[in-house]
Amino acid sequence: MDSTKRASIYTGKNEEYEASVTSPVNIAVIKYWGKRDSDLILPTNSSLSCTLSQDDLHTKTTIRASRLFEADRLWLNGVEEQVATSKRLSNCIAQARAFRKELETNSQVVETIATKERPLSEWKLHIISENNFPTAAGLASSASGYAALVQALANLFELTLDQTELSKISRLGSGSACRSMFGGFVEWRGGESPSGEDSYAYCVAPQSHWPSMHALVLVVSDDKKGTSSTSGMSTTVNTSTLFAERVKSIVPKRLQKIKEAILSHDFSTFAEITMQDSNQFHAVCMDTYPPIFYMNNTSKAIVHLVHLFNSQLHPETNAPKGIRAAYTFDAGPNAVIYAEEQHIKxxxxxxxxxxxxxKAQSFRAYFPDAYKIFESSDDHLDISTVCDEQLISDYKKSMVRFDPGSIRRIIHTRIGDGPRAISHTCGLANEIGMPKRAKD
Amino acid sequence: MDSTKRASIYTGKNEEYEASVTSPVNIAVIKYWGKRDSDLILPTNSSLSCTLSQDDLHTKTTIRASRLFEADRLWLNGVEEQVATSKRLSNCIAQARAFRKELETNSQVVETIATKERPLSEWKLHIISENNFPTAAGLASSASGYAALVQALANLFELTLDQTELSKISRLGSGSACRSMFGGFVEWRGGESPSGEDSYAYCVAPQSHWPSMHALVLVVSDDKKGTSSTSGMSTTVNTSTLFAERVKSIVPKRLQKIKEAILSHDFSTFAEITMQDSNQFHAVCMDTYPPIFYMNNTSKAIVHLVHLFNSQLHPETNAPKGIRAAYTFDAGPNAVIYAEEQHIKxxxxxxxxxxxxxKAQSFRAYFPDAYKIFESSDDHLDISTVCDEQLISDYKKSMVRFDPGSIRRIIHTRIGDGPRAISHTCGLANEIGMPKRAKD
Incomplete structure (x- = not known):
């Protein structure tokens, strides 16, 4: 038994088990939009994403199993949710239990006194999960959330499945979650089988492959209630007359090209395809009836700024500086900008x-990495200090300054690794397997 | 000689000729976007529009021909422009002159003393043109402008061409101008010939076919400098990977269906196709690289409002009220809403x-038809007077109120007729063939 993956906890005479993990967020560069099977969550096309570092953004999940628990229970960010009402959640748990059951039936597990009495697959679970990023940040938490759930279940149950097999389980919770089962650059193979057996994630290139690849998450202010991605993609599949062409002809070519670009560290091609695929995703949303708009005026101005940045010339030689940044937008107004480390500042x-x-926001609250990036010990670091008038002057010709607060926060991160087991002491459960922190 | 079409003016011993016309704006419901030949302005696909009433929106153009003029000159809204530098303008004039020349060569014109001395096709022209809508209204004036130019040239030169033949000349000025050569519902057949001989407009149904069809032009505030449609459509053709599918598979079907809907007064089908085609035009703009965004936050909220309006239920029976309005957006943030007369209020x-x-705008400045539509003689007609709280309450659940002035003006109009010859006295030239009104 790998003690870093699963902890044994003795509560009086009872032995309980607990697993804690953190799992990363991933941001697609070839977008997943459209299901061919909405129960099994099988996509209409393959997709590809970058896993972002868990040091910056993650879901942490602790699962405690006890013979004494009376029901499966779940707390999300301190608030209890009903497990039974979520079919997706129940599907993931049932699938993991089924694999555990199989191990037990074939006597492939090391039994303890506790599990001999009653097999672990029959114990009830307390699942406690928290995101380290606020929901208000507008970042989808279902990918990191279901990846954490499935990794914690796998560790708790000591499943002998590899990450690709686990990705099929997390896919049942949320399609894009399967990509968060790996670090680095990850493809979700859409597959063709009605059973979903060939619809899984795998690692195209690990985190270590391209360490200079960084990302900026721009959290954009928006007061509009958006369309959920589940209902949005279903409407697109049913009504967009351009969608089939994207799935059939365009995505397969792009996927091939961007994988080659990643493997050869060709940032320029990587960036162009990333931007084109983000735009096309939003194009098919607009071609949906009624149309779906996720990008707002701020989002569009970010797009414009990135294209200006990419068309900059060297002030002396007048030679193009080249494509140095790529934007991508998911089902909301937030931008993620991929760029190599030397261009982040x-x-x-x-x-x-x-x-x-x-107006009332400090620069550090706006950009928590401020002091690191600008190598400053100045307590009053603000825009006037960090902005380079020379750099900005050219852009002013075709960019207007937005109202303060149009972007609420800039999160600086990089490519990261896959789910991590963490020690019991860093877990989210207290001694009796209840949340350490719970909202009233 | 038809005196309503052309006036003879005696300036001392010299006889001059003058023609004045007004021409309408048209708003496409199947969009023209993309050229297969940018010199001859041949489109990648056929398109269809409604001609709006000249009583509300028009270009007025007067052309004076004189043996004494030394050069072709043009004044646009009181400002002189260089004729020679505009290839499109020169093309239209040259083409009309060539047709005149042909008539002269074949002795098909009634010669006067003046034209016998020197054929009219060799006289220089003063062209004076004005839009009755401000440029700031954001309405494309090239369609009505080139339609007026070509109609005035045809009248001045007494050309024996029918409107379809004239539409080919105005097409050389601006593609969509060919549709403004007719009233009612007008198709621009894209054609296939490289010469452009089969690329012309014709009337699908006249103004009188559907008199209850009205339109609201919503002039949306925007501080962004947009992409010109000429450069925008060229970038789309070159970079959008969805564009070919639109041209090849989608537009031909839609065109057929919307013509049937128009001929059978099927508003619901007309409206659905109109909205879908507007959305798809903006989708291929977004699929362009770099992407082109014409619709802003206000435009998108108008789309949402129209869909809410179309999904309204009867308060008593709960039966759907049906599709009663259709939005369409051209290369800018302004909306045009088509609806039948009984729903305008x-x-x-x-x-x-x-x-x-x-804040400082009167309701009448905002909506000049206010007193007619709300049948009011109240001098203080304002929103609080005209808004029906009962009607609005449902919408408030999913609509926020925009900042005052987000829409600057609502122009209420209807389907109109084609270019009209107007009398000399209403023309724009003074006695010596110079603009009556010119800016310094």
């Missing part, structure tokens, strides 16, 4: 100039 | 509630 200068912090 | 109530006039 310049990008942050531009972004913070044209989308300045809210 | 309700639409204006909703629009003016959610997009109220600017």
């Amino acid at each position: 310049e990008l942050v200068q531009l972004i913070s100039y044209f989308f300045p912090p809210a | 309700e639409l204006v109530q909703l629009i003016s509630y959610f997009f109220p006039p600017a």
Whole structure:
């Protein structure tokens, strides 16, 4: 038994088990949009994403199993949710239990006194899960959430499945969650089988392959209630007359090209395809009836700024500086910008100039990495300090400054690894397997 | 010689000729976007539009021909423009002159003393043109402008071409101008010939076919400098991977269906196709690289409002009220809403509630038809008077009120007729063939 993956807890005479993990967020560069089977969550096309570092953004999940628990229970960010009413959640748990059961039936597990009495697959679970990013950040938490759930279940049950097999289980919770089962650059093979057996994620290139690849998450203010991605993609499949062409002819070619670009560290091609595929995803949303709009005026201005950045010339030689940044937008107004490390500072200068912090917001609250990036010990670091007028002057010709607070926060991160087991002491459960922190 | 079409003016011993016309704006419901030949302005697909009433929106053009003029000159809204530098303008004039020349060569014209001395096709022209809508209204004026130019040239030169032949000449000025050569519902047949001989407009149904068809032009505030449609459509053709599918498979079917809907007064089908085609045009703009965004947050909220309006239920029976309005957006943030006359009042109530006039703007400046539609003699007619709280309450659940002035003006109009010859006295030239009104 790998003690880092699963802890044994003795509560009086009872032995209980617990597993805690953190799992990363992933941001697609070839977008998943459209299901061919909505129960098994099988997509109309393959997709590809970058896993972002868990050091910055993650879901943490602790699962405690006890013979004494009377029901499966779940707490999400301190609030209890009903397990039974979520078919997707129940599906994931049932699938993991079925695999555990199989091991037990074939005597492939090391039994303890506790599990001999009653097999672990029959114990009830307390699942406690928290995101380290606020829901208000507008980042989809279902991918990291279901990846954490399935990894914690796998560790708790000591399943002998590899990450690709586990990705099929997390896919049942949320399609894009299957990609969060790996670090680095990850493809979700859409597959063709009605059973879903060939619909899984695998690692195209690990985190270590391209360490200079960084990302900026721009959290955009929006007061509009958006369309959920589940209902949105279903309407697109049913009504967009351009959608079939995307799935059939365009995505397969792009996927092949972007994988080659990743493997050869060709940032320019990687970036172009990333931007084109983001735009096309939003194009088929607009071709949906009624149309779906996820990008707002701020999002569109970010697109414009990135294209200006990519068309900059060297002030002396007049030679193009080349494509150095790529935007991508999911089902909301937030942007993720991929860029190599050496361009992050310049990008942050531009972004913070044209989308300045809210009036009462400190620069550090707006951009928590401020002091690191700008190598400053100045307590009063603000836009006027970090913005380079020389750099910005060209952009002013075709960019207007947005109202303060149009971007609420810039999160600086990079490519990261897959789900991590964490020690019991860092888990979210207290001694009796209840949330350490719970909202009233 | 038809005196309503052409006037003879005696200036001392010299006889000059003058023609004045007004021409309508048209708003496409199947969009023209993409050229297969940019010199001859041949489109990648056929398109269909409604001609709007000249009583509300028009270009007025007067052309004076004189043996004494030394050069072709043009004044647009009081400002002189260089004729020679505009290839499109020169093309139209040259083509009309060539047809005149042909008539002269074949002795098909009634010669006067003046034209016998020197054929009219060799006289220089003064062209004076004005739009009755401000450029700031954001309405494309090239369609009505080139239609007026070509109609005035045809009248001045007494060309024996029918409107379809004239539409080919105006097409050389601006593609969509060919559709403004007719009233009612007009198709521009894209054609296939490289010469452009089969690329022309014709009337699908005249103005009188559907008199209850009205339109509201919503002039949306925007501080963004947009992409010109000429450069935008060229980038789309070159970079959008969805565009070919639209041209090849989607537009031909839609065109057929919407013509049937128009001929059978099927508003619901007409409206659905109109909205879907507007959305798809903006979808291929977004699929362009770099992407083109014409619709802003206000435009998108108008789309949402129209869909809410179309999904309204009868308060008593709960039966759907049906599709009663259709939005369409051209290469800018302005909306045109097509609706039958009996729904205009309700639409204006909703629009003016959610997009109220600017703070200092009177309701009449915001909606010049206010007193007619709301049958009021009240001098202080404003939103609070015209808005029906009962009607609006349902919409409030999923609509927020926009900042005052987000829509600057609502122009109420209907389907109109084609270019009209107007009398000399209403023309734009003074006695010596110069603009009556010119800016310094």
